[in-house]
Amino acid sequence: MTAPTATETRRLTPLLLVNLATLLSSTGNGITIVALPWLVLQQTGRATDAAVVAGAATLPLLLSSLFSGTVVDRFGRRPTSLVSDLLSALSVALIPLSAATIGLSVPLIAALAALGAAFDPAGMSARESMLPAATRAAGWRLDRVNSLYEANYNVAYLVGPGVGGVLIATLGPVNTLWVTAACFVGSIATVAFLRLDGAGVPDHGTRPSSIWSGTLDGLKFVWRNRLLRTLALVDMAIVALYMPVESVLLPVYFTDLGQPAQLGWVLMAMSTGGVVGALAYGSLSARVRRRTVMLVAVTVLGACMIGMAFLPPLWSMLLLAAAIGLVYGPVGPIANYAMQTRSPEHMRGRVVGVMTSTAYAAGPLGYMLAGPLIDAVGLSTTFFVLAVPVCVIAAVCFLLPALRDLDVEAEPPWTSDAA
Structure with a gap:
């Protein structure tokens, strides 16, 4: 033994x-x-x-x-x-x-x-x-x-x-x-x-012959692959609309209440839900379709953001935050799977870099939108302005044929160098 x-x-x-x-x-x-x-x-x-x-x-x-x-x-x-x-x-x-x-x-x-x-x-x-x-x-x-x-x-x-x-x-x-x-x-x-x-x-x-040409090759590859392109665009939209919730809207809300500690509890509930959701996906992935998990994640995210827009009591905020983390925890592993199975071995770094940069590009756009909106129309209305488009994106995702490719089993990346 x-x-x-x-x-x-x-x-x-x-x-x-x-x-x-x-x-x-x-x-x-x-x-x-x-x-x-x-x-x-x-x-x-x-x-x-x-x-x-x-x-x-x-x-x-x-x-x-x-x-x-x-x-x-x-x-x-x-x-x-x-x-x-x-x-x-x-x-x-x-x-x-x-x-x-x-x-x-x-x-x-x-x-x-x-x-x-x-x-x-x-x-x-x-x-x-x-x-x-x-x-x-x-x-x-x-x-x-x-x-x-x-x-x-x-x-x-x-x-x-x-x-x-x-x-x-x-x-x-x-x-x-x-x-x-x-x-x-x-x-x-x-x-x-x-x-x-x-x-x-x-x-x-x-x-790659140079940093510039290699990056352009990565951008072209992601754009030409309909699954990676769709995931990148959906991710950009979701990040732009959701990140201000964590970084701007919730801090403003709890600062107005004079309860900074409660902000920490809500963010911790969200992070804990994310860890549990990511781990749970490892066991569920063999029995649940990736597309189904993705659709549930975006739909529940929009619904929870609508719930937060009503500025409910703390216990409701904690439940909504934990639910967001729980359903969105598997999205990272699913995106990783798509990148790993759709990218050639020699281009994997570029594909990961391009896909990651889309989220970093979208975040500042959301921050620029959220601050002026809060000043102009108030916190609750800003929540709705950000949440409703997420619900629309969720509805659109049900119609996107590219997401069905998530459940098309590709060859393991160590057996083929093809896209």
Whole structure:
């Protein structure tokens, strides 16, 4: 019995290492979400300065995510993950180093936050591109692996801010960033032990000739594949309409009530629902159609946003938030499956990068719409303005033939290099 157990453990090792690296890196990012604004507020006491730093950490994600996939396909998945985390660790560590030497200013913190954020998408795309090979090594189904990966990713962003708050209270915001840097170093150490087919430097014949041409090839490939194109467009619309709910509407609502703690409970309910939904999908995927799960997710999201528009009591908000997380938790694994089974092996990084960048592009559009709407027509009406189009999108999704392709079983990505 000893030999089979050892063999099984070795085959599961790549999958465990990819998930551990993702957990460490994403937890580090989750800590910075609370540590950087706190640091700025401690330095200046001005909310505007905290917003400047938050924006500086967000804007680079659009361009860097678009080109990150080409970097992965050109230089390799494992090398890109290692270099990305190394640069992220250095950019974070420069903040406490600067505090101890030349001193900190808002422009300097914003610049370092932007620098660190610019490197994150490449590492994320690299690790996500390694999932099919890790799936083959483990002998699992892609749906099960994607379910575990997305739940793991959500856990990191659920735990990271909480850990960051505790660390700020005990170590202070500056020293907390040393822990963030250590998380990135832990991810580097984890990937250093990873041995996986296709994770090294690609063959010269399959590498993109340049970052620009490779990115254009990725954009063209996604646009020409009707399933990927449809998922990208639906995702852009949903992100633009929904993200302001979490980042603008709910904070305004609970700030007006004078209950910031309740905002934390609602967001935690949403995140917890997302983890449960992603994990549950791993068990349900063999019995439920992917298209059905997708349609339920978009429909329930619209219905829950309508419910929130009535600004109900806290217990109702918690139930609606948990329902949103629960039904939308499987959407990430389903999108991963579509990318993995519809993209050639040598283009997977570019496809992941392009699909990810659509969400980063849509988010700021929603924020620009939500703020002026709240000032002009009020919070409840703004909820309805954002929720009704989501319901319309849900109805349209029932009519989209491309979504039926989700249930057309494609060849596993390790057996074919065809789209």
